[in-house]
Amino acid sequence: MLEKSFSELELTRLKKLREMQDKNLQPYPTRAKQTHTSLEAIEAFEKSELENDDAPIKVTLAGRIRALRTMGKIAFAHIDDREGRIQLFFRVNDLGEEKMAELDKFFDLGDFIQASGHMFRTRRGEVTLYVHDFLMLSKALRALPAAKDEVVEGKVVRHATLTDPETRFRQRYVDLAVNPDVREIFKTRAATIRALQYFLDEHDFIEVETPILQPIYGGAAAQPFITHHNQLHQDLYLRVSFELYLKRLLVGGLERVYEIGRDFRNEGVSYKHNPEFTQLEFYWAFADYLQVMDFAEEMIAFAAKKVLGTTTILFDGHEIDLSPPWKRIDLRQGILDSTGIDIEAHQTADSLEAALFAKNLKPKPGSTRGKLIDLLIGDFLEPNCIQPTFIYNYPRDISPLAKSKPEDPSIVERFEGFVGGMELCNAFTELNDPLDQEQRFLEMGRAYEDGDEEQHPMDDDYLNALSYGMPPAGGFGIGVDRLVMLFSGRRSIREVILFPHLRSVTEEE
RNA sequence: GGGCGCGUAGCUCAAUGGUAGAGCAGUGGCCUUUUAAGCCAUUGGUUGGGAGUUCGAGCCUCCCCGCGCUCACCA
Numbered sequence: 311m312l313e314k315s316f317s318e319l320e321l322t323r324l325k326k327l328r329e330m331q332d333k334n335l336q337p338y339p340t341r342a343k344q345t346h347t348s349l350e351a352i353e354a355f356e357k358s359e360l361e362n363d364d365a366p367i368k369v370t371l372a373g374r375i376r377a378l379r380t381m382g383k384i385a386f387a388h389i390d391d392r393e394g395r396i397q398l399f400f401r402v403n404d405l406g407e408e409k410m411a412e413l414d415k416f417f418d419l420g421d422f423i424q425a426s427g428h429m430f431r432t433r434r435g436e437v438t439l440y441v442h443d444f445l446m447l448s449k450a451l452r453a454l455p456a457a458k459d460e461v462v463e464g465k466v467v468r469h470a471t472l473t474d475p476e477t478r479f480r481q482r483y484v485d486l487a488v489n490p491d492v493r494e495i496f497k498t499r500a501a502t503i504r505a506l507q508y509f510l511d512e513h514d515f516i517e518v519e520t521p522i523l524q525p526i527y528g529g530a531a532a533q534p535f536i537t538h539h540n541q542l543h544q545d546l547y548l549r550v551s552f553e554l555y556l557k558r559l560l561v562g563g564l565e566r567v568y569e570i571g572r573d574f575r576n577e578g579v580s581y582k583h584n585p586e587f588t589q590l591e592f593y594w595a596f597a598d599y600l601q602v603m604d605f606a607e608e609m610i611a612f613a614a615k616k617v618l619g620t621t622t623i624l625f626d627g628h629e630i631d632l633s634p635p636w637k638r639i640d641l642r643q644g645i646l647d648s649t650g651i652d653i654e655a656h657q658t659a660d661s662l663e664a665a666l667f668a669k670n671l672k673p674k675p676g677s678t679r680g681k682l683i684d685l686l687i688g689d690f691l692e693p694n695c696i697q698p699t700f701i702y703n704y705p706r707d708i709s710p711l712a713k714s715k716p717e718d719p720s721i722v723e724r725f726e727g728f729v730g731g732m733e734l735c736n737a738f739t740e741l742n743d744p745l746d747q748e749q750r751f752l753e754m755g756r757a758y759e760d761g762d763e764e765q766h767p768m769d770d771d772y773l774n775a776l777s778y779g780m781p782p783a784g785g786f787g788i789g790v791d792r793l794v795m796l797f798s799g800r801r802s803i804r805e806v807i808l809f810p811h812l813r814s815v816t817e818e819e
Numbered sequence: 820g821g822g823c824g825c826g827u828a829g830c831u832c833a834a835u836g837g838u839a840g841a842g843c844a845g846u847g848g849c850c851u852u853u854u855a856a857g858c859c860a861u862u863g864g865u866u867g868g869g870a871g872u873u874c875g876a877g878c879c880u881c882c883c884c885g886c887g888c889u890c891a892c893c894a
Contacts, residue, residue: 317828317829317863318845318846318862318863319829319844319845319846319862319863320829322845322846323845377854377855379853379854379856379857380850381849381850381851381852381853381856381857382849382850382851383850383851384850384851384852384853385851385853386852386853386854386856388854397853397854399852399853401851401852402851403851418844418845419844432852432853432854433852433853434852434853434854436852436853436854438852452829453829453830453844453845454829454830454844455829455830455831455844456829456830456831456843456844456845457830457831457843457844457855458843458844458854458855459854459855460854460855461854461855467855468855469830469831469842469843469855470830470831470832470842470843470844470855471830471831472830472831473830473831474826474830474831474886475886475887476826476885476886476887477830479886488830530893530894531893532892532893532894533892533893573894575893575894577892577893577894578820578891578892578893580889580892580893581888582893582894583892583893583894587894589894674891688893726894732894733893733894734894735894736894787894788894789894791894792894803894812885812886813884813885813886815884815885
């Protein structure tokens with residue numbers, strides 16, 4: 311029962327609520343009114359000041375009380391609404407003893423209030439609502455964490471703000487209510503997705519939706535979540551990528567498609583991994599990975615400009631310039647430069663493994679040549695790619711859906727983009743040869759038998775689709791959460807996901 | 820999953836193994852242009868949970884729960 315969980319402080323608030331009801335005052339009225347936001351009201355007043363217009367600016371504001379200073383016959387409050395904060399001024403001469411007492415008796419920090427009156431400027435110069443009437447919109451029984459703002463030399467300094475990550479993420483509603491910069495992150499996130507959609511739409515891509523529940527998962531090296539359809543008696547997987555469905559659409563003649571949505575990977579959680587995360591993938595018929603590379607850096611720079619107004623971002627202490635062209639490093643050359651190992655000279659896993667041991671690296675026993683190369687990328691290339699960098703030309707055996715280079719079948723036309731020392735995107739010239747694709751599936755099947763649980767299962771329907779002919783195409787995937795991390799300067803993915811996954815806590819009675 | 824660290828009032832934090840405290844929030848007063856309002860008074864704790872060592876545990880030991888960092892895996 312809710313009431314049993316209340317602290318002494320919360321019971322005090324509950325008592326106020328009951329007293330209001332006794333006086334026929336609604337703690338939760340059905341309707342509210344808001345003619346202006348805080349910002350609109352301030353702007354309207356400042357405009358009238360500039361124009362020397364004496365006509366009163368009459369407004370009705372609504373918001374959450376964040377500060378309340380009662381001083382006998384007058385009172386000041388600050389309320390928050392979606393556009394910011396504004397001060398309210400109450401005076402007994404205008405409101406009457408009874409109404410003034412209402413404010414003092416029933417209103418607490420965190421309550422929603424509706425106040426109407428006219429705008430004016432206080433002696434200290436703050437544009438403020440002179441309240442003629444006010445009303446409770448919603449009584450808050452629990453107190454928000456007490457935070458106070460102090461303005462020191464024009465900068466807002468916040469005192470005793472909510473910082474405990476567990477409370478912030480488990481009770482994100484409290485975090486959002488109390489920390490305005492958190493609200494900003496999610497405005498940035500929404501704007502980022504809009505900008506990406508706008509860019510792709512303008513280039514004749516169409517946005518589609520493909521199944522999240524899939525009988526066969528694929529398209530990425532990852533372990534899936536498994537669920538079950540009761541009536542069909544069928545196990546289903548939550549998708550790990552959109553890739554195989556989107557490419558089926560290329561077969562169907564949708565030449566340019568994209569999807570923005572959730573992927574689910576049953577793997578480790580970290581500052582850059584959440585079990586469910588948002589991905590953007592697009593597929594572009596008659597293009598190859600080099601065209602996709604140009605297009606991708608253009609798209610990301612466009613989004614930055616649109617969302618932030620600049621392509622220069624600050625991330626993890628680094629100033630990063632997202633404007634094209636990005637640095638491009640051939641994978642073989644990059645590894646050679648950073649480790650002295652020439653992967654070209656080590657055509658077998660055994661030979662490359664020996665070279666790694668010689669460098670004091672300890673790869674997992676039985677790793678394939680591709681896995682070893684992946685290890686080198688992760689250890690030596692990725693952390694150093696602070697400024698945007700494309701690494702291209704990957705080994706075939708870790709890229710089962712990418713097309714080989716015509717002149718070297720062991721290398722595929724694939725690139726990954728890195729920013730801030732973090733992998734951001736992955737793309738390739740898509741494999742459209744059904745017979746070659748079948749071979750790749752079979753090889754992966756053997757790797758799966760050998761204990762590599764991240765390999766794809768065979769997807770016969772996908773091979774069937776390719777057999778009808780898929781146009782040559784370039785494909786691209788980007789972690790949207792990570793892009794938002796970059797745009798908002800947050801180092802943890804949990805900061806940019808509204809409700810990041812946390813271990814569930816069992817409530818004791 | 821491994822390693823390291825953290826968990827004290829609603830929030831932010833103190834407290835040699837020896838009576839659990841402060842600021843803010845709350846409550847009662849005073850206060851007609853304040854703004855981290857101020858002044859006076861005051862409430863609030865199973866120190867994450869459990870066991871142990873000890874005359875005595877917030878502090879030491881063990882187990883459990885949660886969070887953070889990090890390694891592994893991945894994007």
